[in-house]
Amino acid sequence: MGGTLNFSIKTETIKGWRLLSVPFIFSLLLLAAPLTMMFLLSFWTQDYLTLDKTFTLNNYIEAATQPVYRLLFTRSLLISLTATFFTVALAFPMAYFISFHCGERKALWLFLITIPFWTSYLIRMFLWKVILGYNGVLNSFLLWLEMITEPVTFLLYNANAVVLALTHGWAPFAILPIFVSLEKIDRSLLEASKDLGDSPIDQFFRIILPLSAPGVIGAALIIFIPTVGDYITPKLVGGTDGLMIANMIQVQFSKANNAPLAAALSMSSLMIVSFISIVFVLFNKKYLRRY
Amino acid sequence: MxxxxxxxxxxxxxxxxxxxxxxxxxxxxxxxxxxxxxxxxxxxxxxxxxxxxxxxxxxxxxxxxxxxxxxxxxxxxxxxxxxxxxxxxxxxxxxxxxxxxxxxxxxxxxxxxxxxxxxxxxxxxxxxxxxxxxxxxxxxxxxxxxxxxxxxxxxxxxxxxxxxxxxxxxxxxxxxxxxxxxxxxxxxxxxxxxxxxxxxxxxxxxxxxxxxxxxxxxxxxxxxxxxxxxxxSFIGAMNFTNGKILNSGKVLKIKSNILGEFELPMNQISGKPTDENIEIGIRPERIKINPVKTNSKDLIDGKIIDISYFGETTYYKLKCGERSETLNVSTQNSFGQMDYKIGELVKFEVDNKSIVGFYS
Amino acid sequence: MSNSGKYLKIFAFSYLVFLYAPSLLLPIFSFNKSQVIAFPLTGFSFQWFETLLYQDSLHQALKNSLIVAISSCILATILGTLASRATTRYDFKGKQVSLTFILAPLILPEIIVGVSLLIVLIQLGITLNVWSVILGHTLLLTPFSIIIMNSAFNNLDISLEEASMDLGENQFGTFYRVILPLVLPGIIASLLIGFTLSLDEFIIAFFLTGTDTTLPVYIWSQFRFPKKLPTTMALGTILLIVSLILLSLSEYFRRRTSRSNNSILEE
Known part of the structure; x- marks a missing residue:
């Protein structure tokens, strides 16, 4: 009995792995191996073109102690967290509007929201530079309307510009998951809560918000994790005050010829991001139960 | 074949x-x-x-x-x-x-x-x-x-x-x-x-x-x-009531609270005998309700306690016997069929040939 | 309730304006006569689109991008289809962990994926060319393909496969006559989305491109020259239109899978 039972499970395993092994091995070779390699490299030293493979923690010590790296880490986290907060905060009412107030037009609204994001990310971020610049669209528009007498300079080349561009650039990644979680809420629950005496505001905080929490948490992670490592946005609209860790990784890797330090910076940011994400998920664990 | x-x-x-x-x-x-x-x-x-x-x-x-x-x-x-x-x-x-x-x-x-x-x-x-x-x-x-x-x-x-x-x-x-x-x-x-x-x-x-x-x-x-x-009970409906076996042989003599003493041929009994207890099964449509005035010593006394009307059939719930057991009875609402009310006293009879027994 | 609905509606429309503002500049300034990207507009012109015709380095970049996009969307769709079929059809140990791992590039910062791939390629002494970009893009696109194919395979009722076997078809015949036609719209959607994403991808291409510049890397290099801005805007407009067409097509195909398969359940 036991043997034959194992046999049928075994065939499922064989059939499954026969298909999955190809993409899995591909990911092992192109993701796991490079990450491991980067991890190893972060403990080595590079002197121009020669690589010293003796184990050292110097790169990590440098990453942790040098003020410039600490500044870049904290700035990247702050920018990313702020952008995540604003993106989610703006996306929630939008998703709520589509899910609860659009009736038949849901698909149309979702379509309308995604269209602007069919422009490449690179060009969209560049357009923010065009909008916010000294001779840019916004300044020229305001001058034309005679609302200002000379162009304002505080718009571009700072951390705020990066936050603004990111809040714009990642909007659909917040709207869609939140929308999906709102859609999943059984509408009869709302009727039940109303029937049991909830006001619309009670209903929002006692039913809608907790039940859509998985979508909100998902959206926050989907935006936070990649934006910490964003390269394009700070490079285009950040100026020197808005540069982030990814820009430094790139500099260390190419111009400064210090790949081990770049690797250590990459690994450090990966670890910091993972740590914050895990804490964030644990903190919200009670909302992630399956309903 | x-x-x-x-x-x-x-x-x-x-x-x-x-x-x-x-x-x-x-x-x-x-x-x-x-x-x-x-x-x-x-x-x-x-x-x-x-x-x-x-x-x-x-x-x-x-x-x-x-x-x-x-x-x-x-x-x-x-x-x-x-x-x-x-x-x-x-x-x-x-x-x-x-x-x-x-x-x-x-x-x-x-x-x-x-x-x-x-x-x-x-x-x-x-x-x-x-x-x-x-x-x-x-x-x-x-x-x-x-x-x-x-x-x-x-x-x-x-x-x-x-x-x-x-x-x-x-x-x-x-x-x-x-x-x-x-x-x-x-x-x-x-x-x-x-x-x-x-x-x-x-x-x-x-x-x-x-x-x-x-x-x-x-x-x-x-x-x-x-x-x-x-x-x-999975196929159709069936009343179950307990009975005691009084003898052994080809035809069992059984005493039940509701039905009193009656005989049940072996081929209407399933299972293996364990003790003197036997479970008796009666289909609801194999019970016939008569007005209380009916004169016959074979009839059993009962009282209607619930009625469910299904159009072509009516289900009655009867209370009967020393321990007030309930029996479900179904009647075809065909031409000439009597109607009864809740609380009404009646006399009923059971088609003995349709009774089945299960050793419990 | 209706009052809050009104405020929500006002918010929704303002938010929509915010979302559209940058992209709307693309067509506006690509048809604007002036070389300076600023208001007021100076007049209608096709000149920036015309200059696109005479830029050899752009054409080379376009050719590279097409090679990369076509190859990587095909490779990613094959890998994504295999992974999706395995995980939607069979239950086995290690399935969830390995699937999560394959999906990781979806959320990992691209710079980390790019840098780590570059480190390995340099260590192995491999010359960077279109092929290194193709591999990087395949890694990046496979998760998207898995998500699209998952919805196609999840809509595929297992009893259809059983019916085919029951009517005498073997596994290959069942795949060819039942499974493939039913998930084909998903495969097409995966190819189109992969193609579009690859065509737009910058970071991985930037790190792995070597001398075979792709279109986004070319555009990046053009950002340094203010004089070339209108031309870049024109290029951006064309890319936007191409993306719009491709993604509308993919959406059409994606919906077709769910519709045709769902209709069995609708009575």
């Missing part, structure tokens, strides 16, 4: 659950055979074992005396009508019906004749090019039948084929299926949880509980002589 399908001591488990637990049964050629039981009793698994979609952990399945061990579904002489019909959505009616003919090496004319014949058989003539998305539930059902029957299987397996249809259509399809089976003469094995469906359509019914076959019998035998209390 020879046995077309033989299931020999088959066991099939999923994880720790034994879905089919040592089932043996035989199905003769040309029979309309039903597997009846509540959901989760293993009837669908048994059907899928016969079709070859599941492999038994132990035991054997034979079709035409040939072991099906290691034979894939596509090489078995069986075809199946799926519960949701499994009509290929990207193919039209004709393409669905002729799906299995591809490897049969037929000329175009032979093929189209076969398609039209099988569509005629299920009453869908002329719908050859209809898109399968445009079919109603009943039509999908017919396409599924035509698609399976065109291959002239030795056994046609039907997995709850009528459960998705509404009541009227279901009743119509029941009689159509029965006629179809007689017309083609193919062995049908039907899985259903609907006892009425099983009784009206089948030549033979296997009742299953918890992965085991409890009784295999003709519909009439199943209803009139159920072998266990579970079968008795």
């Amino acid at each position: 020879s046995n077309q399908v033989e299931v020999q001591n088959v066991i099939k488990s999923f994880g720790s659950v034994k879905a089919v637990d040592g089932v043996s049964l035989e199905i003769s050629e040309g029979q309309f055979f039903s597997l009846l039981g509540p959901s989760g009793c293993g009837k669908t698994t048994l059907l899928r074992l016969i079709a070859g979609f599941e492999v038994p952990n132990s035991g054997n399945i034979l079709i035409d005396n040939k072991s099906m061990d290691g034979i894939a579904p596509n090489f078995r002489p069986t075809n199946m009508v799926f519960q949701n019909y499994a009509i290929f959505p990207h193919l039209n009616v004709e393409e669905n019906v002729s799906y299995g003919l591809r490897k049969k090496n037929l000329s175009k004319n032979e093929k189209s004749k076969m398609i039209n014949d099988s569509l005629d058989l299920v009453g869908l003539s002329g719908l050859n090019l209809r898109s399968s998305n445009a079919l109603s539930g009943g039509q999908k059902q017919r396409v599924a039948l035509a698609r399976a029957l065109i291959l002239k299987p030795k056994v046609l397996l039907l997995d709850e084929p009528l459960s998705a249809l509404d009541k009227k259509l279901r009743e119509q399809m029941q009689s159509e299926l029965r006629h179809l089976q007689r017309a083609v003469g193919i062995t049908f094995v039907l899985v259903t949880h609907d006892q009425e469906e099983a009784l009206t359509m089948s030549d033979k019914v296997a009742v299953m509980f918890d992965g085991k076959v409890e009784q295999i019998a003709s519909p009439r035998e199943l209803y009139e002589k159920p072998s266990t209390q579970r079968v008795a």
